[in-house]
Structure formats: structure tokens, C-alpha cells
Amino acid sequence: MKHVIIGVGAAGIVAANTISKHRPNDQIVMISADDAVYSRCMLHKYIGGGRSVEALSFVSPNFFEARNIVWRKGISVTGIDTAAKTVSFDGGTETYDKLLIATGAKSALPPIEGVKDCSGVYGLRDLADATAIRDKAAGAEKIVIVGAGLVGLDAAYGLIEMGKKPMVIDMAKSVLSANLDERAAEVYQTKFEEAGCVFRFESKVSKVRSDGAGNLSCMILGSGEEIPCDLLIIAVGINPESKLLPGKPDKYLKVGDDSVFAAGDATGLSSSWPSAMEQGEVAALNMCGIETVYEECLAQRNTVNFFGIASVSVGRFLATDGDTLDVRVDKGRYQKIVINDGVPAGVILQGDISRCGFWQYLIRNNVNIEKIPRSVWKVSFADAYGLNQDGEYEWVK
Amino acid sequence: MRRILIDSEKCLGCKNCSIACMQSHRGEDGVAGLNLSSQELESRNTVLMNSKKQYKPLFCRHCSKPGCAKSCMSGAMVKNPETGLVEYDYEKCAACFMCVMNCPFGVLKPDRASGTYVVKCDFCADKGSNPECVKNCPTGAIKVEEVTTV
Numbered sequence A: 001m002k003h004v005i006i007g008v009g010a011a012g013i014v015a016a017n018t019i020s021k022h023r024p025n026d027q028i029v030m031i032s033a034d035d036a037v038y039s040r041c042m043l044h045k046y047i048g049g050g051r052s053v054e055a056l057s058f059v060s061p062n063f064f065e066a067r068n069i070v071w072r073k074g075i076s077v078t079g080i081d082t083a084a085k086t087v088s089f090d091g092g093t094e095t096y097d098k099l100l101i102a103t104g105a106k107s108a109l110p111p112i113e114g115v116k117d118c119s120g121v122y123g124l125r126d127l128a129d130a131t132a133i134r135d136k137a138a139g140a141e142k143i144v145i146v147g148a149g150l151v152g153l154d155a156a157y158g159l160i161e162m163g164k165k166p167m168v169i170d171m172a173k174s175v176l177s178a179n180l181d182e183r184a185a186e187v188y189q190t191k192f193e194e195a196g197c198v199f200r201f202e203s204k205v206s207k208v209r210s211d212g213a214g215n216l217s218c219m220i221l222g223s224g225e226e227i228p229c230d231l232l233i234i235a236v237g238i239n240p241e242s243k244l245l246p247g248k249p250d251k252y253l254k255v256g257d258d259s260v261f262a263a264g265d266a267t268g269l270s271s272s273w274p275s276a277m278e279q280g281e282v283a284a285l286n287m288c289g290i291e292t293v294y295e296e297c298l299a300q301r302n303t304v305n306f307f308g309i310a311s312v313s314v315g316r317f318l319a320t321d322g323d324t325l326d327v328r329v330d331k332g333r334y335q336k337i338v339i340n341d342g343v344p345a346g347v348i349l350q351g352d353i354s355r356c357g358f359w360q361y362l363i364r365n366n367v368n369i370e371k372i373p374r375s376v377w378k379v380s381f382a383d384a385y386g387l388n389q390d391g392e393y394e395w396v397k
Numbered sequence B: 001m002r003r004i005l006i007d008s009e010k011c012l013g014c015k016n017c018s019i020a021c022m023q024s025h026r027g028e029d030g031v032a033g034l035n036l037s038s039q040e041l042e043s044r045n046t047v048l049m050n051s052k053k054q055y056k057p058l059f060c061r062h063c064s065k066p067g068c069a070k071s072c073m074s075g076a077m078v079k080n081p082e083t084g085l086v087e088y089d090y091e092k093c094a095a096c097f098m099c100v101m102n103c104p105f106g107v108l109k110p111d112r113a114s115g116t117y118v119v120k121c122d123f124c125a126d127k128g129s130n131p132e133c134v135k136n137c138p139t140g141a142i143k144v145e146e147v148t149t150v
């Protein structure tokens, strides 16, 4: 059996590892536009100079050799022929028995007038983006980042470590609005401001202008205000790289006939690292003939760690009518639990995330905690403590 | 694989396991020099109490489907297919704490002093036979046994 995997991101790598574990004698070929394996989540550490390219890798240096995987790097797949079972690219084709499309996503580019005609505008998705940003930033003073979400703040953090003072613009009223409430967000905003960052909220970029030579020179906000700018980083979201997918993924992550699967950001089902890994594993098991259903993960679950302040946010963290809210604030700590009908719907934990993992379990599995006769702050796995035959923990219903 | 099996009914909450864990990772022999209130040195296990006031030891299970390793974005947290242990590499860790969020039993935590790494059981990998917590449990609530699933 020959497996072809397109992409060496979280989903592709986990899939290759899973296939090699379950079918050590099968043949695996990986094809990627990337010519290095790296974790996108660490790109800001590369911009900031804290990590080399090698240190961005999330696999051991002999990952491919140890599993007898043929890796064709630096190659962009341009088409798939499901009838002939081949994938094609500039200069060749590759046949497959089972195919996994794990092509990730691209940075979304909002409609900003003039962007196409000038240099100095980047997304932050690939290593090449990070390198370009780092090189350009070295000689830039007026750096603007559009988007104060995780990727935008990652970029800002890396640039601050380079000694830069970027401006960050967002349409929302606060940073990280998809992950944190305003109170938790403000803690990070203040830290970024103290480090020299300037924020503009409830604003959007409508136009950019270049100097005579095609270099970015200024950007214009919706309000008409002009802001001089020699480097613009766009971090407003992603578009799944789904053009190779012949169809939508089913519960086995199959996307067409029985031989073609998809996993990770490319599926449009999720846009996070753990979900990409999970899908890579599920798709790979199905490629090996081990029938496995993909269970949707919580879309909103993330960790944030800037300036040594860690936060965890899971589920629906803004209370609405009918919810009860538990909030606890003390030195450097902000913790909030949204409960609906006895069932936790979401949490934000900031400053102290010690041993908090069980919250995701409770939220994901709609566990009613009302009947536990203790303060919500004392609830833990001890209240549903179980062990199976092999000594693994199990939640007791 | 070898796993620390837990019989919570035998646990008296003495926390010898936690002291043994601290001592084991202190880098110096002899419990006499152990500072129990050290900020830098933390036990990787703990003993919880449930609402019925029963002790429930919380020890990394080195799970067969480890939520921590399955969410790690730096390659620092990896399940070793031979030994079954979920190994943690401080050097690789990017301190994103995805693993903390994704351990469904709430075993993991960032270190208290610096917040830059994860406090994680290593099975006393460099100490030979059995983890120190097990050697020092006076009631037999924890013991190491070979289990079938890895």
C-alpha cells in the first residue's frame, strides 16, 4: 500500500507517524511546498530571534529516515486525478493508493485598496513570511499590524523582541477578542503598551499608498486618517487551503472516494494545532483501514502566554441570559466560569492555570457539576475519580 | 508498559509521594537538605480530596492516548512507543501550555517559580527501577506494574 500525504504541518506529520506505527511495511511519500518542518505557532520566536529554524521543528531530525518516508520538499501539488489516482505538480506526478490532503491554510487578505501594487505587505503563516517580516522589519520603523488576534499579537511580540514598537489595529474593542473577555484582554494590552506597542481599536484599514517606487509608504484608516507605514502585516484570519479537496470531509475525514482524505486547517473544520493533530491521526487510521470517527472538538479553546502571563480559555466565555457566572480575582489572577443549567459552558483562567485541564473535559462533555456539594473552585477530577484495569484515569459518570 | 497503579482507598494523604518526588528531582542526595517550601522545587504528583473528603492521588498516567502529547506544538511532549512513557523535553518546550489545557484530568501545570516549563512526571527515569514516590509510599496505595496497553 502506498500512502501519499500532501503537507508536513501538524496534520501531515501526525498522519505519517500514525501510518508508520500501524502499517510499518506500507510505503509513505510526503510532498510539501514547505522545505522545512516547523511549528507555525512558534514563528514569532523566530522573528524575535529566540529560535533558529532548526529549533522551530516539532519532530526529531531523523523523523523521515527513521520511518522510511520519502519526503519531496519544496514542491507544490497543483492537481489530483482521483480516477487515475495520481497527484501532479510542476515536473512530475506521484501515484497513490491512499491520499491525505493536509495543505493547511493561507492568510486571509481583506480587501484593502492598493495592496496588490506595493511591496512591504505580508501575512504571517509560513516560515518564508516570518523571514520576510524579520528582514524587512530590521530596517523599518513604522510597522503596522492589522489584527489583534493571536497571530497579530504573535507578530507584535516577535517585533517587540527585535526592539520594534509596532502599531496594532483591530475592528474589535480589545485584543484577542475571539479568545478572551475584555477584562482578561486588557491585562495583555497593558503589557504590550508598556513594551511600546500602540493600539487602535474599532478601526480598519481601507487603503494603502506607495511611494513612487512601489514601496509601501502609508495606510489610510476607514476614518480617513493617514498613518505613515513602511511594513504592514495582515493577521485577520485564514482561508483554508482547500482547492485540492474533491469534496467536503465526512465523519471519517474522507473527501471523495474511499482513497482520499483530508485533515487539519484545510478541512475548514478547525483552525488549531491540537485539532489538526487529532484529524491527522483519525484520517491516517482510516487510511490504514482502522475505522475511526472524527469527533468534533470544541472550536474555542486556546492558551495565551505573553510576557509570562498565561491564560486558558475554553468554550463560551461570555455569559448570556440564563447563565450563572462565577468570578474570582486576586493577586495576578482572574478566573471566570460560565455555567448554564449546572453545566460549565466556558472558562477563562488567567495568571494561574495550574492543573486546569479538567475544565475542558467538563465543558466538552456537558458534565453537570451542580450536584457536587462543594464550591465550583474546588471541583476537580477527584469528584469523578475512576481508574480502568490498566490503571488509566477515567471520569466516572 | 510499566505504570504506577493507584489504590486510592489505601491513600492516607500523607504526601510522602510528593516529598519523594521533590527530593528525587532536587539534584542532591539526602532529604535533609530538602526545602519543603521551595518555590523552585515542586512535586509532580499531588493528592486531591473529593467532596466526600476522600483522598485521590493525582499522578501522571502516561496515558495511552495522551491529551498532552496530542496537543504539543513544539515536539517537547512525546509518547515513547517503546517504554510507553510520555517524555518531556524542557529544551524544546515553547511554554504554550496547550498540554496543561488538554490534560483531561488536570495533572499538568506550569512551574510556579518561572512559568516557563511544565511540571511533569518522568517516572524518575534516571533513578533506576521504580519511581521514588512508589518507593516511599507507606501504605501501598501506589505500586508499579506491567500493564498490557501502551
Ligand SMILES: Cc1cc2nc3c(=O)[nH]c(=O)nc-3n(C[C@H](O)[C@H](O)[C@H](O)COP(=O)(O)OP(=O)(O)OC[C@H]3O[C@@H](n4cnc5c(N)ncnc54)[C@H](O)[C@@H]3O)c2cc1C
Residues within 6 Å of the ligand: A006, A007, A008, A009, A010, A011, A012, A031, A032, A033, A034, A039, A040, A041, A042, A043, A044, A075, A076, A077, A078, A102, A103, A104, A105, A124, A125, A126, A150, A151, A154, A241, A263, A264, A265, A266, A271, A272, A273, A274, A276, A302, A303, B096
Ligand atoms: C503565527 C501563528 C501562530 C499560531 N498559534 C497557534 C496557537 O497558539 N495555538 C493553536 O492551536 N494554533 C495556532 N496556530 C494555528 C496552527 O499553526 C494551525 O492550526 C496548524 O498549523 C494547522 O496544521 P495543518 O497541518 O493543518 O496545516 P499547516 O501547518 O498550515 O501545514 C500545511 C502544509 O501543507 C503544505 N502545502 C500547502 N499547500 C500545498 C500544495 N499545494 N502542495 C504541497 N504542499 C502544500 C505546506 O507547505 C505545509 O507543509 C498558529 C498559526 C500561525 C500562523
